[in-house]
Amino acid sequence: MDPYEFIKNAIITGKYKPGLRLTEEFLAKEIAVSRTPVREALKRLKFDGLVTSLNRGLMVREFTKNDVKQIYDLRALLESFAAKEAALSRDEEDLLEMERLINEFESLLECDLGNEEITRKIMDNNSRFHDTVIRASKNEHLHFHISKVVVLPLVFVSFYWFNRKDIQRSYEAHAKLFDAIRNRDFEKAMVVMQDHIFTGRDFVLTSEETLKYFHKEVVK
Numbered sequence: 001m002d003p004y005e006f007i008k009n010a011i012i013t014g015k016y017k018p019g020l021r022l023t024e025e026f027l028a029k030e031i032a033v034s035r036t037p038v039r040e041a042l043k044r045l046k047f048d049g050l051v052t053s054l055n056r057g058l059m060v061r062e063f064t065k066n067d068v069k070q071i072y073d074l075r076a077l078l079e080s081f082a083a084k085e086a087a088l089s090r091d092e093e094d095l096l097e098m099e100r101l102i103n104e105f106e107s108l109l110e111c112d113l114g115n116e117e118i119t120r121k122i123m124d125n126n127s128r129f130h131d132t133v134i135r136a137s138k139n140e141h142l143h144f145h146i147s148k149v150v151v152l153p154l155v156f157v158s159f160y161w162f163n164r165k166d167i168q169r170s171y172e173a174h175a176k177l178f179d180a181i182r183n184r185d186f187e188k189a190m191v192v193m194q195d196h197i198f199t200g201r202d203f204v205l206t207s208e209e210t211l212k213y214f215h216k217e218v219v220k
Contacts, residue, residue, distance in 0.1 A: 004041035006031050011050050011060055013116075014157065018062040022051060049151060063154070065205065071151055072201030076194045078146050079130065083177060083193035085137035087186035094136035098178045101129045105171050113164055122167065123159045129174055133193075136181065157210050158200055166203065173199070 007027060010016040022042065024035040031038065042058055045051045051058045063071075086094070105125050111118045130150075134143050162170070173196040180189035204210045 001031065002041075003027065003031050003033055003037045004044050007038075007041055007045060008048070008050060011045070014160075016060050018060050020060045021054065022058045022060065049148065061151075063151075068154065068204050069201065071149060071154065072197055072204070074149050075146070076197040076201075078142065078149060079134070079197055080190040080194040082134045082137045082139070082142050082146065083181065083189040084186040085139055085142075086133045087181045087184050087189040089138040090136040090181055094132060095178075095182055097132045098129065098136075098181065101125055101132065102171075102174055102178055105129070105174060109164075109168065109171060113162075113167055116160075119159050123155060126155070126159070126170065126174075133177065133181070154204055155200075158203055161207055161210055162203070169199065170196070 007016070007022070016022070024038045024042070027038045027042075028035045042051060046053070046058065050061055052061050105122065108118060108122050108125065111121075113119075113122075131143070134146060159167070173192060177189060177192045177196065180186075180192055
């Protein structure tokens with residue numbers, strides 16, 4: 001397996017928890033590869049914001065309560081702007097892709113939502129839908145900046161602990177957002193996206209299960 005994908009997946013799913021020290025030697029043995037591709041993978045993961053530097057080596061990024069709030073608040077600002085621009089600039093190809101993803105999400109609601117593989121599929125669907133909205137904005141700079149703000153472990157942990165009602169609410173937000181963008185209602189698109197992001201933020205900040213995942217400062 002590609003070392004970058006292996007380590008990223010281990011961080012996202014919580015196999016490598018926040019605060020865990022990562023060494024090239026440990027990871028090379030774990031993945032059964034040489035240290036050179038591990039070194040390159042760690043550089044990419046540091047750029048992605050999933051690992052941070054120690055005095056010696058690297059560790060899985062930790063999150064404080066303030067980190068979580070700031071990350072989601074910035075996401076709400078950037079992605080609501082993207083939704084507004086998408087409502088004004090989307091084309092038929094964008095709409096077809098959004099509709100396809102919403103239909104896919106709806107079909108996933110019929111599956112076992114406690115299954116980790118289904119959780120992955122829902123998270124992937126969620127990511128692709130948000131990416132489609134950003135692409136529909138026709139603003140080439142937005143995706144770069146938003147990609148630096150969207151922290152995958154936060155997204156995965158949210159979906160992992162969502163109950164059926166939470167996941168249904170996420171699906172409904174996507175459907176409302178699609179309708180607003182299709183109807184070129186940019187004001188509604190902004191509000192729906194902002195509320196959608198803030199709902200995720202509040203879940204991460206208040207759910208006992210998600211708080212256990214993060215750094216001890218979060219649970220004070």
